[in-house]
Amino acid sequence: MADLPYFRRLARYNGWANRRLYLACADLSPAEWAAPRAGFFPSLQKTLNHILVGDRVWLSRFEQVELPHRRLDEVPYPEFSALKAAREAEDERIVTYTSGLDSERLEGDLAYRNMAGEFQVTPLRWSLAHFFNHQTHHRGQAHAMLSSTDVKPPSLDMIVFLREELAS
Template sequence: MKNYFRRFARFNQWANERLYAAVSALDATAFQAPRSGFFPSICRTLNHLYVGDRIWLARFEGCDIPHRRLDEIPHPLFQHLWAARQVEDARICRVMDDAAESWFAGTLHYTSVTNGQAVSMPVESVLAHFFNHQTHHRGQVHAMLSSTEVAPPDLDFAAFMVKVGEAG
């Protein structure tokens, strides 16, 4: 399981680099403009992903949870968010690289940020959610970009596999 999730950590990093490169072409108004989506702007959606990742990473590492709400906007400016995103993507790769193989077969116990409920879930299921959640919201930003002058980038996992030479 470790190599499987290490690959998804690198895919996440690659996809974020491509998505943020496209988003960087927007001006601040377009970055923060209201758009159709659960978090109704590119800024809000990317901040949600950043906040969610930091919450999960804190749980994985046994640290204090750094956020209390999933709709926090710690970085309203693109340049600050991009710098912070790069730190978290490197952290995700490091956590997957450094985790013992046995951790992936274990159980994660945590308290929900949204309702305070105690939760226990298999680590492999948590990680499936963690990486799927990122793909889900990147897809929303991809769709939001379609309503701008910036072409959305190819974020397919298959494109990543070809790029890194693992497609076979």
């Protein structure tokens, strides 16, 4: 199935983009990190925590284990260094999950309860597409927030990742 290599590449891209974004955010002071900014989750701290929480929620659904969070606006890691470590671990978990997928599972449905407790059934491939799109969407918001600081935002373009990956 052609989708398996695609989703596995998206998992690697996700880790690459997060490493670049977090490297830039590491140059922010704690005050700048938590400062209010325009965005749905109105700070870099809240936005990057939201991405992590969302990833954990979806991976728990994919792996059919108990949800680790009850709200999408939770901030389990207010300190940057702790969030960075958690992010790195979650990115490895994403790569491991996609590496273990097979065509039969990818062709199936994902049954789960959404955050409101409503039962949902969605094809797994579309759930994965949403999962990766969600990361990119909010990472773009964080990138825009970083633009309002003195720290230069890194390129997160997938084509840059692909060129680096293909060159190695």
